[in-house]
Amino acid sequence: MGLIGLIISWIIIGAIIGLLARAIMPGKQAMGLGMTIVLGVVGAIVGGFIGGLFGGNGIGGIMDNPWSIGTILLSIVGAIIVMAIYGFATKDRA
Template identity: 50%
Template sequence: MLGLIITIIIVGAIAGFLARAIVPGRQAMSIPMTILLGIVGSFVGGLLGYLIFHSGNGFLQPAGIIGSVIGAIIVLLIYTRVGARSRA
């Protein structure tokens, strides 16, 4: 169980940092928020993988690193658009 949590945190950190590097613009996020972005992105990527390929263990599952990065990019784009709209 502890190994799974550590793996999710490490994959979340990698996916979050890659997503922030790929998406243009400045994102004012701390390191824990970046890790949380990657973790949420991992579950979004798992959801998309399940919906597209109909494979896996269920509807809510973590994805691999590529799915995590894609999911984190989607979450980051939504976060920046909603955050920009609420500040305007």
Template identity: 50%
Template sequence: MLGLIISIIVIGLIAGALARLIVPGKQSMGIGMTILLGIIGSFVGGFLGFFLFGADAQDGFFQPAGIIGSLIGAIIVLLLWGAFAGRRSSRR
């Protein structure tokens, strides 16, 4: 169980950091928020993979498609975060 939690955190950190590198602009978040971004992105990517392709996680946790799905999900979450955060700060 501890190994699963550590691997989720590591994959979240990798996916979140890569998403922050790919998406242009300044994202004001620390390492904890980057990990959370990657973890949420993994759930979004997994949901999209299952919804679009019927893919399932039965083949194992570390898969290239799973990591790519996590990255795509993290990019989507980061873009949505930027859109909502930008909208909120422009009202002031």
């Protein structure tokens, strides 16, 4: 897979992870689809770091098999963490 394919797959995975995290997260999140995708991708990376801390494959696991259940769950947890931080950081701007 070339660089363009990798970027497109990360956007798709980020959108899926971001939308799942927004659905699970309580309350209203004041962000558009673009920010959801960005936070989903960042959340997937954070989830990979969390998995690496607990003895998993870390970021390499996300790159090797992004569609495994464990990877998706860790990515969602990471996205929820990132969205919560984003929500706290932008709470007073609304």
